[in-house]
Amino acid sequence: MGCFFSTQKKEFLGYDDPVTLASETAFSVSEVEALFELYKSISSSLIDDGLINKEEFQLALFKNRKKDNLFANRLFYLFDVKKKGAIDFGDFVRSLNVFHPNAPQEKKLEFSFNLYDLDGTGFIERHEVKQMVIALLCESDMNLADETIEIILDKTFTDADMDRDGKIDWMEWQNFVARNPSLLKIMTLPYLRDITTTLPSFIFNSEVDDMAA
Amino acid sequence: MDAERTVPTSSNFINAFQLIAMNNDLDLSGLFEEEDDNIQKTKLGSKNTISDTFKKIEAAANDLSLSIQRQNNKIKIHPGRSFARCSRSHSNLSAEVIEVAPAHCVVEICKSAGELSVYKEFCKSLSSLLTEKSSIASVAPDAADLSDESQETASSEEEVNGSKDPRGYSSS
Numbered sequence: 001m002g003c004f005f006s007t008q009k010k011e012f013l014g015y016d017d018p019v020t021l022a023s024e025t026a027f028s029v030s031e032v033e034a035l036f037e038l039y040k041s042i043s044s045s046l047i048d049d050g051l052i053n054k055e056e057f058q059l060a061l062f063k064n065r066k067k068d069n070l071f072a073n074r075l076f077y078l079f080d081v082k083k084k085g086a087i088d089f090g091d092f093v094r095s096l097n098v099f100h101p102n103a104p105q106e107k108k109l110e111f112s113f114n115l116y117d118l119d120g121t122g123f124i125e126r127h128e129v130k131q132m133v134i135a136l137l138c139e140s141d142m143n144l145a146d147e148t149i150e151i152i153l154d155k156t157f158t159d160a161d162m163d164r165d166g167k168i169d170w171m172e173w174q175n176f177v178a179r180n181p182s183l184l185k186i187m188t189l190p191y192l193r194d195i196t197t198t199l200p201s202f203i204f205n206s207e208v209d210d211m212a213a
Numbered sequence: 214m215d216a217e218r219t220v221p222t223s224s225n226f227i228n229a230f231q232l233i234a235m236n237n238d239l240d241l242s243g244l245f246e247e248e249d250d251n252i253q254k255t256k257l258g259s260k261n262t263i264s265d266t267f268k269k270i271e272a273a274a275n276d277l278s279l280s281i282q283r284q285n286n287k288i289k290i291h292p293g294r295s296f297a298r299c300s301r302s303h304s305n306l307s308a309e310v311i312e313v314a315p316a317h318c319v320v321e322i323c324k325s326a327g328e329l330s331v332y333k334e335f336c337k338s339l340s341s342l343l344t345e346k347s348s349i350a351s352v353a354p355d356a357a358d359l360s361d362e363s364q365e366t367a368s369s370e371e372e373v374n375g376s377k378d379p380r381g382y383s384s385s
Contacts, residue, residue, distance in 0.1 A: 061243045062238070071239050180231075186240070
C-alpha cells in the first residue's frame, strides 16, 4: 500500500487502506483511522496477532460480563466476513458500517435476517425464534409459561409468515420489517455518526496526527 | 397504529422480534464504551399487568423515599431529600416497562449516573415486590389487591391517608 503509512500498520493482517474503506462505507477517512485505533486495542487484548478472535470479540462487547452466548457467536460469524475464524480490519469496518445511521436499509435488513437465521439455513425458523425469545427471558430472569411463549410465536408468525410454511424467508422478512420499522432499531448505532469524538479517549494517541492526510 | 412504539396497544402480546431486540447481547455499543461502573442495567420479570407493574415501581420508589416522574412507559426516579448528602446530586435512574403478554411485563432498570447503592436497593425492593404473590406489602397501594374489585375505590382513599402506615389499612 502507500509507503507513507507507518510500518506498524503493515504488520497488521488484513489491514486495508483507509481511503479504500472510506470509499466503500459511510465512514470518512479519519473515522476509519479512528476505528483502526479501536481495532488495534481489541485485536491485541488477548493475543497480539493483529486479528480479532472470538474471545477478544466477546471481551470487547461484553467486557467481563458474559461467557459464550447465542448472539455473540452469531455476531462473530457475521463480522468474520471472509469466514476465516478471525475478524480482520477490513471485516471490522465493513461490518460496523452496516450499523452506521447512513448505511442503506438493505444492508441492515440483510444483516438482521442473517443474524436471526441462527443455523444459516436461509430461513428464520420458528424454533430459532423460540430459542432467541427464551434467551431474552433468561436474561430477565423471567418465567413465561411455554404456552404463553407459543402464543407470542403464533402471533409473530401469523404476522410475518405469509405463506404459512412455518418459517420466515427473505421476502417475508423484508415485508414484515417494512410494516414494523422499529425492528431494525438494533441495527443502528448512533455512536457511529461521529466516531472521532465518541471513542473512548484512552484509545486515542498521537498516531492519528502522525498519519499523512 | 404507531409502528414506532415498542409497546403493543391493541394486542397485549409482544411481537417475538421486539422481545428479542431487547436482549443486551445485541447491543454493540459495548464496543465503544469503557467499562463504566456508572452504567448498570437489570431486567426483571413481572407477572402482573402493565398498570400493576407501574404501581409496584411506584411502591418500590416510595419505600426508599425516592420521587418518581412518569413519561409513557418509563419512570424516572430521583433521590428524595434523604439523599441530599451525596456530593454528586445528579442521578439518572429509570425503570421502563414493556408488556410481553397480558399479565407479563419486563421491567428494565437502568442507571447511568448516581449512587450504586440507590440503584441496588431499588432493584432489590422492586424485585421483592414483583415476586410477591398476594400484596401484603409495606405500602398501602398494594393493599387494594387484597380486597376484591368492588372495594377498590374505598381502598384508594386509604392510599392517600395511609401511605406511610405499614399495616396499610386505616379506618375510614
